Amino acid sequence: MTTLTDPNKESFRLGQLIYDTRYRSMTIQVIALIGFMALFAWLISNTVVNLHALGQDINFGFLTVRSGYDINQTLIEYSSNSNHLRAAIVGLLNTLLVAFLGCILATFIGVIAGVLRLSKNWLTARLMTVYIESFRNIPVLLWIIAFFAVLTEATSAPNAFRGDDPTAFMWLNGSVAVTNRGTYAPLPIWHDGSVVVVVVFLASLVAIWAFGRYSRKRQEETGDILPNLWIKLGLFFVPAVLAYFVMGRPITLEYPELQGFNFQGGLQMRNSLIALWLALSVYTGAFIAENVRAGILAVSHGQTEAAFALGLRPNRTMRLVILPQALRVIIPPLISQYLNLTKNSSLALAVGYMDLRSTLGGITLNQTGRALECMMLMMLIYLIISLLISSAMNFYNSSVELKER
Amino acid sequence: MSDLHAHSVSFVRDTMLPQATPPITERGAIKWMRENLFSGWFNSILTIVSIYVIYVILSHILPWFVNSIWVADSLDECRQIRDAVNGGEPSACFAVITERWQQLIYGFYPVDRSWGADASFLFLYIRPNIAFALLFVAIAPILYDKLPRKMLWFSALYPFLAFWLVWGGSVWMPVSVLAGLVLAFVAFQLLGSVSGLVAALGAFLMPLIWWYFLAAPVADAIQSILPVSLDPVDSKKIGGFMISIIIGLAGIVLSLPIGVVLALGRQSDLLIVKMICVGFIEFIRGVPLITLLFTASLLLNYFLPPGTNFDIVLRVIIMVTLFASAYMAETIRGGLAALPKGQYEAADSLGLDYWKSQRLIIMPQALKISIPGIVNNFIGLFKDTTLVLFIGIFDMLGLVGAIRASTEWNGVYFELFIFVAAVFWICCFSMSRYSQWLERKLQTEHR
Numbered sequence: 001m002t003t004l005t006d007p008n009k010e011s012f013r014l015g016q017l018i019y020d021t022r023y024r025s026m027t028i029q030v031i032a033l034i035g036f037m038a039l040f041a042w043l044i045s046n047t048v049v050n051l052h053a054l055g056q057d058i059n060f061g062f063l064t065v066r067s068g069y070d071i072n073q074t075l076i077e078y079s080s081n082s083n084h085l086r087a088a089i090v091g092l093l094n095t096l097l098v099a100f101l102g103c104i105l106a107t108f109i110g111v112i113a114g115v116l117r118l119s120k121n122w123l124t125a126r127l128m129t130v131y132i133e134s135f136r137n138i139p140v141l142l143w144i145i146a147f148f149a150v151l152t153e154a155t156s157a158p159n160a161f162r163g164d165d166p167t168a169f170m171w172l173n174g175s176v177a178v179t180n181r182g183t184y185a186p187l188p189i190w191h192d193g194s195v196v197v198v199v200v201f202l203a204s205l206v207a208i209w210a211f212g213r214y215s216r217k218r219q220e221e222t223g224d225i226l227p228n229l230w231i232k233l234g235l236f237f238v239p240a241v242l243a244y245f246v247m248g249r250p251i252t253l254e255y256p257e258l259q260g261f262n263f264q265g266g267l268q269m270r271n272s273l274i275a276l277w278l279a280l281s282v283y284t285g286a287f288i289a290e291n292v293r294a295g296i297l298a299v300s301h302g303q304t305e306a307a308f309a310l311g312l313r314p315n316r317t318m319r320l321v322i323l324p325q326a327l328r329v330i331i332p333p334l335i336s337q338y339l340n341l342t343k344n345s346s347l348a349l350a351v352g353y354m355d356l357r358s359t360l361g362g363i364t365l366n367q368t369g370r371a372l373e374c375m376m377l378m379m380l381i382y383l384i385i386s387l388l389i390s391s392a393m394n395f396y397n398s399s400v401e402l403k404e405r
Numbered sequence: 406m407s408d409l410h411a412h413s414v415s416f417v418r419d420t421m422l423p424q425a426t427p428p429i430t431e432r433g434a435i436k437w438m439r440e441n442l443f444s445g446w447f448n449s450i451l452t453i454v455s456i457y458v459i460y461v462i463l464s465h466i467l468p469w470f471v472n473s474i475w476v477a478d479s480l481d482e483c484r485q486i487r488d489a490v491n492g493g494e495p496s497a498c499f500a501v502i503t504e505r506w507q508q509l510i511y512g513f514y515p516v517d518r519s520w521g522a523d524a525s526f527l528f529l530y531i532r533p534n535i536a537f538a539l540l541f542v543a544i545a546p547i548l549y550d551k552l553p554r555k556m557l558w559f560s561a562l563y564p565f566l567a568f569w570l571v572w573g574g575s576v577w578m579p580v581s582v583l584a585g586l587v588l589a590f591v592a593f594q595l596l597g598s599v600s601g602l603v604a605a606l607g608a609f610l611m612p613l614i615w616w617y618f619l620a621a622p623v624a625d626a627i628q629s630i631l632p633v634s635l636d637p638v639d640s641k642k643i644g645g646f647m648i649s650i651i652i653g654l655a656g657i658v659l660s661l662p663i664g665v666v667l668a669l670g671r672q673s674d675l676l677i678v679k680m681i682c683v684g685f686i687e688f689i690r691g692v693p694l695i696t697l698l699f700t701a702s703l704l705l706n707y708f709l710p711p712g713t714n715f716d717i718v719l720r721v722i723i724m725v726t727l728f729a730s731a732y733m734a735e736t737i738r739g740g741l742a743a744l745p746k747g748q749y750e751a752a753d754s755l756g757l758d759y760w761k762s763q764r765l766i767i768m769p770q771a772l773k774i775s776i777p778g779i780v781n782n783f784i785g786l787f788k789d790t791t792l793v794l795f796i797g798i799f800d801m802l803g804l805v806g807a808i809r810a811s812t813e814w815n816g817v818y819f820e821l822f823i824f825v826a827a828v829f830w831i832c833c834f835s836m837s838r839y840s841q842w843l844e845r846k847l848q849t850e851h852r
Contacts, residue, residue: 018600028602029677036681043708050707121448122441123455137833138826139788142802146826149818343693349795357695371703379692379700386691 047372060377062368063088069363071354073270084364091359092381098276098355099342105281106341107334110288117293128289135286141347143283148275148351155180158262175255177263183274184256187267193250200243208235272353276345284341288334295330296322328400335393339386346382356381472496475503479813501817502824505808509824512644512799515636532635533647536570539563540654548839564658571643571651573635581624585612601760640718644799646828651718653787656725660786661779663726664733665772669763671734672741682734689731694789697724702796721793729786736782740775741767773847780840784833791829801825 017027051057063085070080075093078086117128135143158179161170170177177184215226244251256266299322307317348355349362356378365374429435442452472491477483477500487496502509511530520528527534543563546556565579592611596604628634643651670682689697701720706713748770752762772779794803805821808814 018602024602025675029675031606032675032678032681046710047707050711053711116451119448119451120441120444121451121455124451127455127458133834134830137784137788137830137837139791139802139829141791141794142822142826142829145802145805146819146822149822153818346693346695347792349695357693361696361699372707375696375700375704379696382693382696383688383691387687 051372056372058373059370060373062364062370062373065368067364068367071359073273073354084360084368087364088356088360088377091354091356094273094353094359095342095345095348095355095357096385098273098280098345098348098353099338101277102280102284102341102345103338105277106284106288106337109281109285110334110337111292113285113289114292114296117289118296132286132289135283136290140279140283140344141350144276144279144347144350147279148271151271151275152180157181158258161258161263175253177256179263180271181262182268182270184263185267185269186253186255187265189252189254191250191252193247196247197240197243197250201240204235204239207239208232211235270353272348272351275351276348276353280341280344284337284344287337287340291330291333291337292326294333295326295328298329299325331396331400332393335389335396339389342385342389343382469495469497473499475499478504480816497820498817499820499824501808501814501820505804505814506824508645508808509801509804509821510646512647512804513642514644514647515638515642532570532573536567537650539566539570540650564655569635571647572638572640574637575624575628576633576635577624577627577631578621581620581627582616584623585615585620588612588615640716641798643718645801645804648718648793648798648800649787649790652722652725652790652793655722656729656786656790657783659722659726660729660733660782663730664737665768667730667734668737668741671738686731686734689728690735694725694728695792695795697728698792698796700724717796717798721796721798725786725789728789729782732782732785733779736775736778737771739778740771740773743774744771776840776844776847780836784836787832787836788829801828 017023064083066081067084067087068080069087071078071087071090071094073094074090075097076086076090078090113128113131116124117132119125119128155178158177158181161177161179175186211231212228215228215231219225254265256263256268258264303321303325304317307321312320345355346357349358352358360374360381361378365371368374426432427436430439443449472487472494474483474486474490474496477486477498480498480501483496483498483500487493487498507526507530511533514530514533516529517531518529520531540563542556543560546552546554547560562583565583569576569579589608589612593604593608596607667682667686670678671686673679673682698721701724702717705720744767748766749762752766755762757765791800791802793800794806799807802825805825808821809817
């Protein structure tokens, strides 16, 4: 005969912290936290002790001190009398400039190379394979230095453009000069009235967008397809060109001219910028090409066949069926390639392009001796750029995500 | 019936005709070209453009390459030979490679003169060469599972052996570092009966205590009793391809396990562990490697106890490993996420605990899925070893600058770049081919 009793109220024993799965995760987390904090505290206390021993402090006041060095490629007003903060901003803008230009060109190269690698043309496909495999398997730093060497070694000095019998010629009807110092191109000069042209141009962009909506709506209602491409092209060019001539050509080009030992005027791009830009673009382009290829291959052939069965022409099949599905696969790795390109732009140091690393993390750091502050600031800026880009990626991902049930 | 038919028609062929050859446009090279190169106006344009591109590239490079000069002592001599032999035609001067290749491979590693002045490089650089040869023995059982499994013991010992061969010094130092790992294993076994958690903690803390307090004195003590040592070599002297291999391999070997741990941490239910891992991964992935390397060379002294000063190569290896392991963690997390949820549930329903299910069910599959990504990370890491030139370590690319700065070879560019590029290309391309082979071999799905 047994009597039913209440199960013993288990009192908490210390051993449960280790053996009981209900409490063990808590124990592990507390240990991890303590370990992490201890490590952090150790590093900080070491830093404090070391800084004290060196007689230093952490102080960002140096940012307002006159920098005293020149930067050869600037987007904003800068001279050696500006302060270190402005030098850092110039460097940041230079980083963003080369990253922006690089992303555009790399996408262009990558999409073309990726599509051509899938081409039925044997020769072209092989050529693209050679391009992709050779650029993917060789360090980007080597490409940057090699491109710079080509630009400085294989091009002529400005002097070669001089005289009655010059050995070098400017390209595009005497407007672009590629020299061993840099590339000089015409620069648009905005006179009075150019505002009107710009406004008209912007208005025509809006009109193109509005027309696109109208034409889609009309197609959905009536089934008629308007000649979209021609109308949009017309909208793009005609009003702006008309405004340009009506206002009496308010935008002129300033051509670079040889004066003294170098070209003056026009748009000047140092060879360091061009070498970095081209090398990063061609290198990243090879990776993007592989992403594009993988994206297109990821769309099953049945989709194409289904689109054909619906009677869509090949180009509409590509535009309406294949591409939207391929993009879902292509975009996330594409953006992480953009991220890589932006981070690789810090290799500008190798060719002397004054980016964030060369200004804030280079000359400013060496002049002021504030290694800790400069590195922390620089890492923070890179981190913010990266987090911005990756949050853009997450936003895009969630917007195109397949709504699965 | 057949008779009737024979009367109604004038001619019936009673022998088989020999097979006619297809028309010329439908056979052989012409058919292939029509299908693959000129199947439409667009394809034809592509072909012509491609041929033009290939022609432009080859017409510039081929004569330069064919005329190349392989034996000379300086660029001036190269140019003299070019004018005398090739009539001043553009010619590559690969003599710079034949003259300086030992530097490009070994950096400024001291030459071992004990084998005589005219010994071949095999004996002049006997220690790195032995280390390099043994590398293949150590790697082979990892790459091909058909080799005897006992060889893996040698693979485990290899890093310590290679360190001793390359850096020299007392043999007891690497042995005593190795003893730390043995100690971790012993601690894990002894404490395993108490609890897995305690055992893991013990296995983590014991070697740290050993390395931090005891390893160096013990090694010195044994050295004074039983001296076995090689001539020590300073880290600054190690360079060229050797330093790339050392940093690259160390990074590869260390970043994979750390990456696995970080990926598990990021996927885990433990909030604090997860936050630490996410913070670490996102920080490392958000900054360029070059800033981490500068931190290693400029700032690490701030973060460590006063007076600590450890080797620059070790610092670089640590930074490169941390950098690569963050990327590795993301790759492996992708593999973990790609695994069907049923696998996790199946492991749970078998009654396996967390570590057993990870070890036996989850990780083998997740790692298999992420092989291409992992190898891409390896390739990226190996290519990133070139960045060490910014902090004063002379890898191959750094030596290119040094050689170009010398008076003999001032003005040589592309020959050196081509050599460095070729070396990297061979290493990286063979890695990617190996990963494709491995992927096919591990392919167990029925297609």
